[in-house]
Amino acid sequence: MVPYKLKLLNCIMLMCMGACKSEVQSKHSACHLEMMKSFEEYEYIQEGDIMIGGVLTVNSYVKFLKHPEDNSIRILCMEAVPEYYRQFIDFRYFIEQTNNNTALFPNLTLGYHIYDSCGDPRKAVRSVLQILSGTREPVPNYSCVGKRNIAGFIGDLTSETTVPIAQILTLYGYSQISYGATDPLLRDRAAFPYFFRTVQSDHHHCYLLTELLKHFGWTWVGVIRLDDDAGDREFQLLTKYFSNNGICIEFSTKINIKANKYSSDPHIAKHKEQLQKSTTSVIVLCGTVSIAIAEKFSLLKDVLREKTLILATNWAANHMMYYAIEVFNGSLGFMQRLLYSLNGPKVKAFLASIHPSKYPKDKLLEDLWMQHHLCSSSNEYKNKIYDYLYPYSLHNCSGEQHIQDIWNIDNALHSPRVHLAVNVLSHAIHKMHMSLSKLSPKQNKRLYSYRYQLHHYLKVLQYEVEGVPYTFDEAGEFKSQYWMYNYMIEAEENVKVQYFEFNPLAPSEQKLIPADIKWKTGQCRIPRAQCSDTCPTGFRKASKPGTQSCCYGCAQCSEGEISNVTERENCTRCPDMEWPNEKRNQCVARTEEFLSYNDDVISICLLSLSVVLYLCTVLITTCFITYRDSPIVRANNRSLSFLLLVSIKLSFLSVFLFLGRPVDITCMLRIITFGITFSIAVSSLLAKTIMVCVAFKATKPGSSWRKWLGVKLSNSVVLFCSSIQIIICMTWLAISPPFQELDIHTSPGTIIIQCNEGSAIGFYSVIGYMGLLAAVSFVLAFLARSLPDSFNEAKYITFSMLLFCSVWITMIPAYLSTKGKNTVCVEIFAILTSSAGLLFCIFLPKCYTILLRPEINMKSNLLGNKYK
Template identity: 45%
Template sequence: MDSTRPLEVLLAVDTVRPGHPNRSVAMQPHKQQSVILDLEEYKSILVMILVVNKINKEPNLLPNITLGYHIFDTCSDPKNTLGYVIKILSGEKEAPNYYCKGHGEVAGFIGESSYNSNHALAQLLSLYRYTQISYQVTNPHLSDGKAYPTLFRVTPADRVRFAALIKFLQHFGWNWIGIITSWDGSGDEEAQELSNMMSQHGICTEYIIQLSSDILSDAQTLRIISKSTSKVIVVCGNSMMYFHFLAYPLPPGIKDITFIFPPSWIRTNNVNYVYENFVNCSFIFLWPRENNPNMDVYTKAINFSSCLNDPIMEDLWIFTFNCLSPNPEKNIYFKLFDITLNPCTVTKDLSSLYTYITPASYVYRAVYVLAHALHEMYMKKNKSEQHGFQHRLSKYVRNLYYTDPDDGEIYFNERKEVPTDLILKSCSFINSTHSSYRTISTIQSPDYVPEPFIDMSDPSFWKTGKIPISRCSDPCLPGSRKKFGSSRHKCCYECVPCSEGEISNISDSENCMKCPDDEWPNQKKDRCVPKVVEFLSYTDDPIVTVISTVSILCCLLTGLILGIFILHQDTPIVKANNRNLSYLLLVSIMLSFLCVFLFLGHPVDVTCMLRETSFGVIFSVAVSSLLAKSIMVCIAFKATRPGSPWRKWMGAKLPNSIICVFSLVQVIICVTWLSISPPFQDLDTHSYQGKIIIQCNEGSVIGFYSVLGYMGLLATVSFIIAFLARTLPDSFNEAKYITFSMLVFCSVWIAMIPAYLSNRGKYMVAVEVFAIIASSSGLLGCIFFPKCYRILFRLDLNTKVAFH
């Protein structure tokens, strides 16, 4: 037996048939060898003995049946475990697989605390169909009901703790974790299972290291931890042996490491001299401290001489109280640890050695589970059946349900585990021998949902006085997202700003979200805000005030000119230029100035339909009037010749017909456009970032350009006719002014087209409004200003004599 290993035990409970004495086979140590004591394992032994004796005294539980036990030290060696199981099943003097029924039958097995030995035990007992109750090993691998049909556990598997651990890591944003496992390999599969579960929740494992007694390996472990960026280490496995090799001497680079321990690592008595600096302010998951049986009979008023018949208790006294042993070989062994031994004659109280939270209470539960299952089986047993019950015992354990006054409801869930609460505590070490625990959260069965974690902003919870940061990369703030690079860990990334139009409102977002069409990211890109609404507003745009003022003034000026023409309607100039056509043209120009207001303000469907159609019809009437004027000028010149056939075309019918026909064509185009696909209000959310352009959608592009094209055709024809008639001999030839007005009109609209197409939103509308005002002003100025000048300031030219 390796004298440096902690004491491990294999417990087995057997029944003795009525009439047979209670038989207790003592623990089997190796001859004349000592161990480094594990008080918790020894306490488990004492608890089992205490419970077995208690059950044997209970009249209502297993009446006429006496329980006994075997206890073996396996040294956590699966070979020893299998050998001792064969001895228990076959007898020490019998050959393997041969069973002599001359003594009590073996009902089941309890133990042990080592995963490797438990695993080997489960494999063997599954073949023989013997029931096995595990009180400490929580490795998820043993949850396979098909591989281990007779294995039951009185505590849940590690997956329960892992789920709570992941919640705890996420609570503090720790996603870059180191894992160390115990020397005996019990934490290897546990570490892999934990690493896989963490990766599913975005938590990465930087390294997995197994503890060792090898000096070179230990130095390499310290270098890895010192150079690592993770500040949180999760400990896996059952055994703490060699942990002190890692913790002492303490490297400066890992003083700020926070450890998270499993329940089995609560045994601080062996390495407490390094805990004050190394694992202070760390965390541990614990099973509730239930059913701690009264140990006074084993711990009160004990003297050394009474323990010499128990090698474990002898070692306990030597190791704890420096007692001199009668065995000189043991004294030499302990002196190797620089322990000065003295004779012990006084009575000691050992209760202080059992103040730690231990798994002993679950040994209590395991023995009672086996006893209750045996009781149920014996109560239902067929009288003709005398032996072989152990092969049916697992069925009774599986369906077991009872209520213990100290332990509550006991039953096995679908994973063959007794649901048990789990407690996360913070451990603080006042000095090398005193520690305190504060509850962080309780994970309640059977759902195992952690309660809210307590406020841990108090500096006393942390080594450095503040919450450590354990991340591979700094967190990506809202407004940015993760950009993963070449690292195989998804926890290592760069932070890049969200693209245009996207936001992230949480830290460490992997993807940015697009804002709705009517919203846009704010400057930090962490939330969407309403887009700026853009249109030619009366309240917000100064240009609207200018346009409105100019339009009103031009409209008033046009009305003034109309008044002048009406007032001087009998003068030669007004008559000579077909005053009815002049009136119609002035009214059309006035309406064109007023239709500008349809383009201003918040567009709606009605204004969108009216603005283009009214503009097109009004200008068609105006241009048709100019066309009629141009035609009438040509006819008037030809009709002055004697006997000219053009005289019959003189009069009001022809110009009126021209205006009606050509205007009616535009009306038909507009009505068709409105009937098929009319203009409507449209929200342009894509042309400009952060803006919603409220505009009028033409509906039918063909209809829109048909209106403009027809208006352009009229203007071109009118221009050509007026241009050809400009040289006709007359003292007042209106064709010249029509030519200039059409030249201005066409120039404005030709220049407007590229400017119109190159703009969006309110600027596009402003270009169109400018073209309307400019072209209307051109018509008004070129045709009517010279006439008004003659009417008002050159009366001598407004006579028949001057006219002819």
């Protein structure tokens, strides 16, 4: 297939030859010349005291041809876009309104010199040089109209045409306001100090797109970009912003901008295959839009039927969705919020006055009448070309046609971007003119060249709309809010547009006002654009080797961590005093674990057993008090027996200190109490054993042991042995006392409230000393067990010490191997069993004798070898 540009050129040549086939060859060149004159450059001049240059895009297609006479290059511009022509009307309307308003520029008028760039950088550069030189053929650094005072320039629509314009105007010092260029390169104030624009750069647009995707949770998207510099530039920026915000690109494909609706694209099949294989439902478009590209999307409508398209600002501002409404149905995009509307009565009246009969030299207007009203031109060559290019038949019009009837030229949401640019520029010119007019005539003459002054006034200009000030930022960008739009096809292919504000800085739930969006699927459910299923709360993302970061699995949070929102990269550890719930999406207070008085069956049993044993001890003590004068009570040191009973009762009562929530004071008392009471008890037994041995020695005639008989020796033994334990305990308390400890590491989700010994040396010193006393008592009692005495209790002491030592020896490993309240249970069990062993082994046989064998409890049996 012949490319469209070559086809157009061939078409012109063929039509020229066809029109001149009856003429001689010399007339062919004349025919060609007439053909080229049909497409003279679109130039508009209105002289004024202060001139504004304008390079606007109206035609969307350009072709360069050689002139048949002088071989110079001539430019053919084709396909005027109605909405672009409306921007040109806005320019002229503002100049007319300003000149009618004498209050703004008294004794001065504004003029303009406008060219159509046709969307081509070469044509844009040529247009700027033509305006500066004032000649048909541009002459750089030379002006044929030296008295013309050009203050600044408006233009252009695209970055491709605006950047070279800005480079030229920077050299000459002219201020420039673009109404559509978004290239971030133009933010460089060192390279472009005089450049301003009424839009914001691609950085801001990429930020808006990223925030939109994040708002809907779309992290897996495709990108369709146009095969041009703008498409590549925007794609690089999008990739950067997406990467920084966790958004992955599943695929990217380039649409050939050279191919158009009149020619086939060999890559269409490849594009369709790629789109069919994609799993995402959301596709982002980037690049410089044109009518040909917008209409080309209709070729992809079968594979884009279920895809939601996200569009950049230039797509929405140029209303390109109307050219392929089936594809763009349900699409989302951004457009700069309209600061004001150009739909008032005065504007409509001015628009209605635009007619070829009033402006017969307006070639753009004539082209629009031919394209949209099918009105034939007075130029027969132009009619032949249109007849050949378009499937329409031209006819003579009656003159009743109106410009408002041209589709999309009077759109209700038409953006006054050009009008705003001229308005802002004129306000800066006004402020500058008023400032310079106050100077002396000599200074005024020297400074009257506006081009060197205007950018200073643009920097500080505050443009107010309904009392709200708008300014240019430090990069020359006009700051404003944005609308998000939602296109919907209604009955009979009517397009309805829903617009609402999108504030990326607002909280997530407030960004969409309202959030009533119509999707392609016809459902209220938001389209899915994720590589992996959303990780619910309680789970985190787990990366998969060899895939993009958006493709992941979901792993449950580790022990002690939670995830209370979806799609978390990492789980959050709970505070020390809290623990995750079962779903691991919330931290809850840890369960406190200690041996409570009433909430635990074990504690109730131990408490009951302690009370029972205490009552048994009380009964035995009562019995001994009742029969305190009986021989069996008096035979083995009655005072030591009562002291032993008291210490045993205290050991049973010390169990109460081990129950309940531990605090620092109970932690100190529990260890000290049982250590001292048991030391007294064992010391008493040791004293009893010593007294048995002394009594046996004293029975021998002339024995010197008689002087040791009495209570002094026994009391001294008890006092000395107990004092050592008391000293150990006091030292322990003074250096490193026991304290309450919260153990959060042993049992997950549980706070074990326990007592920390403080000093392990102190704890084991107490236990070790008590064991030493028990061991000495056991050895002495074992040696004295067979001494001849009817009431010799050494054998009972032997059994009690054997039981006592066995309990505490086995308690040590059990104590070290248990945690929490189980440790306390081991301690209580050791106290109860060892105390009970002392009680029953020492006093139960005597109670048996006192109560059941009173005949034995007689003084006559004291010297007997054994009981009768």
